[in-house]
Amino acid sequence: MKIAVVGCGKIGTTLLSNLANEGHDIVCIDSDSAVIEEITNIYDVMGVCGNGADSDVLSEAEIKKADLLVSVTDSDELNMLICFIGKSMGAAHTIARIRNPEYNDRSLGFLRQKLQLTDSINPEFIAAREIYNILKFPSAVNIETFSARNFEMIEIKLKPDSQLDGMSILDMRRKYQAKYLVCAVQRGDTAFIPDGRFVLRGGDKIGLTASPAEIQKLLKMLGILQKKARSVLILGASTTAFYLSKLLLAGGNSVKIIEKDHDRCLAFSNRLPGAVVICGDGAEQELLIEEGIESTDAFVSLTGMDEENILISCFAAAQNVPTVITKVNRPELASMAQKLGLDIIISPKKSTGDIITGYARALENSLGSSVETLYKLMDGSVEALEFSVQEDFKYINIPIKEMNLKSNILIAGIIKGRIPIIPSGDDVINANDKVIVLASETRLQNLSDIIM
Amino acid sequence: MNLKMVLYTTARIMQTEALFMLLPLAVSFIYGEYDSAQSFIITILTVFILGFIISRVTHTKNRVIYAKEGFAIVALAWLMMSFFGALPFVISRDIPSYVDAFFETVSGFTTTGASILNDVEAVSKGMLFWRSFTHWIGGMGVLVFVMAVIPNISDRSIHIMRAEMPGPVIGKLLPRAKDTAKILYLIYIVLTAAEILFLLAGGMSLFDSLIHSFGTAGTGGFGIKADSVSSYSPYIQWVITIFMIIFGINFNLFYLILIHRAKTAFKSSEFWWYIGIALSATAVIAFNIRGIYHNFSDTVRNSAFQVASILTTTGFATANFDTWPELSKTVLLLLMFIGGCAGSTAGGLKVSRVVLLFRTVKREINHLLHPRSVSAVRFEGKPADIKTVMSVCVYFVFYMLCFFTILLLLGFEPFSFETNFSATASCFNNVGPGLDGVGPMVSYSGYSPFSKIILSAAMLLGRLEIYPLILAFVPSTWNKR
Numbered sequence: 066m067k068i069a070v071v072g073c074g075k076i077g078t079t080l081l082s083n084l085a086n087e088g089h090d091i092v093c094i095d096s097d098s099a100v101i102e103e104i105t106n107i108y109d110v111m112g113v114c115g116n117g118a119d120s121d122v123l124s125e126a127e128i129k130k131a132d133l134l135v136s137v138t139d140s141d142e143l144n145m146l147i148c149f150i151g152k153s154m155g156a157a158h159t160i161a162r163i164r165n166p167e168y169n170d171r172s173l174g175f176l177r178q179k180l181q182l183t184d185s186i187n188p189e190f191i192a193a194r195e196i197y198n199i200l201k202f203p204s205a206v207n208i209e210t211f212s213a214r215n216f217e218m219i220e221i222k223l224k225p226d227s228q229l230d231g232m233s234i235l236d237m238r239r240k241y242q243a244k245y246l247v248c249a250v251q252r253g254d255t256a257f258i259p260d261g262r263f264v265l266r267g268g269d270k271i272g273l274t275a276s277p278a279e280i281q282k283l284l285k286m287l288g289i290l291q292k293k294a295r296s297v298l299i300l301g302a303s304t305t306a307f308y309l310s311k312l313l314l315a316g317g318n319s320v321k322i323i324e325k326d327h328d329r330c331l332a333f334s335n336r337l338p339g340a341v342v343i344c345g346d347g348a349e350q351e352l353l354i355e356e357g358i359e360s361t362d363a364f365v366s367l368t369g370m371d372e373e374n375i376l377i378s379c380f381a382a383a384q385n386v387p388t389v390i391t392k393v394n395r396p397e398l399a400s401m402a403q404k405l406g407l408d409i410i411i412s413p414k415k416s417t418g419d420i421i422t423g424y425a426r427a428l429e430n431s432l433g434s435s436v437e438t439l440y441k442l443m444d445g446s447v448e449a450l451e452f453s454v455q456e457d458f459k460y461i462n463i464p465i466k467e468m469n470l471k472s473n474i475l476i477a478g479i480i481k482g483r484i485p486i487i488p489s490g491d492d493v494i495n496a497n498d499k500v501i502v503l504a505s506e507t508r509l510q511n512l513s514d515i516i517m
Numbered sequence: 518m519n520l521k522m523v524l525y526t527t528a529r530i531m532q533t534e535a536l537f538m539l540l541p542l543a544v545s546f547i548y549g550e551y552d553s554a555q556s557f558i559i560t561i562l563t564v565f566i567l568g569f570i571i572s573r574v575t576h577t578k579n580r581v582i583y584a585k586e587g588f589a590i591v592a593l594a595w596l597m598m599s600f601f602g603a604l605p606f607v608i609s610r611d612i613p614s615y616v617d618a619f620f621e622t623v624s625g626f627t628t629t630g631a632s633i634l635n636d637v638e639a640v641s642k643g644m645l646f647w648r649s650f651t652h653w654i655g656g657m658g659v660l661v662f663v664m665a666v667i668p669n670i671s672d673r674s675i676h677i678m679r680a681e682m683p684g685p686v687i688g689k690l691l692p693r694a695k696d697t698a699k700i701l702y703l704i705y706i707v708l709t710a711a712e713i714l715f716l717l718a719g720g721m722s723l724f725d726s727l728i729h730s731f732g733t734a735g736t737g738g739f740g741i742k743a744d745s746v747s748s749y750s751p752y753i754q755w756v757i758t759i760f761m762i763i764f765g766i767n768f769n770l771f772y773l774i775l776i777h778r779a780k781t782a783f784k785s786s787e788f789w790w791y792i793g794i795a796l797s798a799t800a801v802i803a804f805n806i807r808g809i810y811h812n813f814s815d816t817v818r819n820s821a822f823q824v825a826s827i828l829t830t831t832g833f834a835t836a837n838f839d840t841w842p843e844l845s846k847t848v849l850l851l852l853m854f855i856g857g858c859a860g861s862t863a864g865g866l867k868v869s870r871v872v873l874l875f876r877t878v879k880r881e882i883n884h885l886l887h888p889r890s891v892s893a894v895r896f897e898g899k900p901a902d903i904k905t906v907m908s909v910c911v912y913f914v915f916y917m918l919c920f921f922t923i924l925l926l927l928g929f930e931p932f933s934f935e936t937n938f939s940a941t942a943s944c945f946n947n948v949g950p951g952l953d954g955v956g957p958m959v960s961y962s963g964y965s966p967f968s969k970i971i972l973s974a975a976m977l978l979g980r981l982e983i984y985p986l987i988l989a990f991v992p993s994t995w996n997k998r
Binding site: 067090091092098105106109110111 | 584674675676689691692693694695696902
């Protein structure tokens with residue numbers, strides 16, 4: 066597929082590297098020639114230097130042949146304009162990044178319709194929702210939901226003294242009976258799709274799929290169920306913080322925000338009357354203690370600086386805050402932060418990249434059983450995909466054990482109507498089911514790709 | 518330094534070269550030349566097995582290459598190709614001395630066309646075919662070929678492409694380097710085939726058409742007759758003239774025409790400068806030599822052929838221009854330095870660099886007159902990036918430095934200054950023939966082995982545009998990171 070990416074900032078670069086690895090033909094447009102030079106040196110993509118809203122620049126990028134135009138420049142208005150011009154010039158689909166809360170209310174539908182946008186994307190909101198999911202369920206380090214939330218994939222980190230240390234997966238199933246499936250394990254830098262003989266160790270990160278109720282049950286048995294966070298302390302009045310606070314306040318939590326800049330504090334408190342806004346430097350430990358960091362249920366660090374987020378989160382973890390969430394944008398810093406013991410890392414650009422990659426894969430394969438959702442798990446080495454099964458799928462009504470599945474593939478769940486099933490070898494797939502597949506080292510486009 | 522990846526890629530190049538040699542092997546069999554066939558078989562087996570072993574030993578998962586590895590791969594690959602490409606000549610005793618054979622092969626791969634053979638017509642057909650085929654391979658670049666064929670050699674293969682393709686700025690035609698390489702080779706093959714057909718239509722034999730098409734396509738210039746192209750019909754000389762000009766044009770323009778953007782293609786100012794230079798040089802020379810030839814058509818044809826041949830750095834000849842008046846010789850010598858367009862198979866400084874240099878000089882003079890004036894050097898309708906201008910200027914300095922070093926090293930020879938100067942200019946710019954002692958009807962066999970190696974180095978420096986080869990000899994290139 067031919068994809069044009071306008072704006073090569075943090076998100077644009079993640080996006081084009083993901084998409085180029087997927088095998089798409091990428092043209093990237095940026096007004097800074099140094100950025101274009103750097104990118105064309107590292108990735109196998111074509112670069113065009115210029116203003117993406119200039120029709121000459123777009124025609125140089127051959128926009129009329131593009132299957133997808135993604136505009137992720139700094140400015141919402143520019144993104145909308147670029148997508149509008151691109152669409153008029155013949156781009157088949159357009160996605161604009163629109164992150165200003167003012168556009169992301171009721172007017173969004175109107176904008177999308179008038180500008181003929183295929184979709185709009187709001188990385189800050191995606192990050193906020195991801196954080197919100199974790200705060201609702203703080204035992205997990207990551208939660209992904211499939212098919213309207215009745216099926217979840219959670220990642221939990223096993224403590225060194227965990228009851229599961231040294232237990233094989235078969236034993237675990239016998240001891241803790243519930244409807245779940247251990248579908249991925251990350252140890253150190255490598256990720257596995259385990260079989261029954263696989264022995265778990267303390268320090269592993271394991272991925273479980275199950276319905277939300279079953280997950281609660283299992284975690285209760287394991288004794289690692291934490292109660293939902295009630296009071297949340299947020300550092301930095303960023304856009305993500307705004308969306309998160311809004312979600313939290315709507316859910317009846319108490320929210321406290323610490324921000325250095327007085328004007329931003331004022332604007333924040335005007336827009337979110339329910340939140341407590343503190344003007345002060347979050348790097349001062351005195352202030353954090355004064356504002357009750359020791360008694361808060363969760364601490365979320367959302368300033369614009371990765372380093373600041375990591376350091377202050379370390380301090381919060383040392384104060385025994387039960388849940389500490391850190392926003393880190395640069396992947397190399399994210400892995401360092403994990404080494405420092407910060408388990409829950411949120412990266413807006415990664416989440417956005419996943420969504421658009423999944424979108425591109427679905428577009429590419431609009432026929433047959435196409436990808437509905439795509440998540441990258443275990444630091445990107447395992448992919449979880451949700452397919453909806455079409456009538457023409459060849460293996461309808463054949464038990465899973467009789468399918469000749471490729472290695473490194475696992476069918477992690479089947480959703481029939483609204484009922485999630487953890488599949489055993491005797492289960493069958495029917496048309497209109499949703500199937501959740503885990504894959505490592507392979508790139509699936511179509512449900513038929515899982516068969517040898 | 519990802520040494521394994523460098524060696525791995527080089528090994529793959531060697532294997533590719535072995536595959537290329539199958540073609541001259543077939544030619545040898547067709548003409549019943551079993552001696553040549555045997556020498557090709559020996560070389561093919563040696564090179565292929567050696568390449569196989571190296572690629573096995575150095576197979577690595579870490580395929581990340583940076584600019585440094587790109588330069589190293591290109592330099593090493595070209596040296597290896599020339600080293601092994603010379604073997605058939607030595608084994609078959611067509612060129613008994615290894616240094617001579619190496620010179621001939623380098624001259625082939627770098628599309629120079631300078632020869633040490635005194636009697637070309639005595640050499641076997643298989644060897645002549647291989648000699649000219651090296652032009653064709655070297656013209657577009659063997660690494661570009663490998664990139665087009667071998668899947669996923671590396672994500673960052675643009676570094677290899679940039680190091681091998683001539684010109685100040687290398688842009689991709691398509692988002693993927695691999696697809697760009699494919700389309701370039703496709704254009705190259707189609708144009709070569711077109712020339713073969715045109716030559717066949719003129720009554721040339723198939724073997725001769727192949728040889729001359731390879732020579733023209735790579736802008737090389739190895740012929741199979743002692744008097745180069747002079748004995749062929751005027752029609753054939755015109756066909757070759759036009760195709761030499763075509764192969765000196767930036768291949769991106771052909772691509773633009775291919776995707777129906779001919780308008781953009783003809784807006785290229787480099788193209789018009791190139792055509793303008795060719796036409797005005799032809800006019801000047803035609804006027805200058807009007808007394809030598811009896812009729813108008815001979816005069817124009819000879820001057821156009823020589824201009825096209827020298828400007829595109831091909832090096833065919835239809836006339837002994839060494840006997841022409843001084844003005845004509847001087848014009849031809851200057852054309853050697855200009856060369857073809859960037860992104861073509863031609864050598865030399867490249868028209869775009871020359872134009873940029875002159876515009877920079879003009880701006881500098883303007884700046885001296887109006888010290889507060891602010892202006893950019895414009896090229897192709899856009900202000901040129903200051904970094905591009907800088908790199909072109911630095912390249913020019915480096916180019917001159919190399920030129921005079923080579924000239925100095927040739928000073929040990931007992932030849933006239935004109936011979937040495939034109940030999941240096943000719944080899945460094947990948948032209949082929951020079952003046953006086955190395956004129957179009959004379960060979961380079963008079964030079965000592967030492968000078969032949971120096972001239973071989975000059976040809977490689979010229980073809981790879983200096984940097985890759987120089988960097989390969991800088992120790993810090995090979996340091997571990």
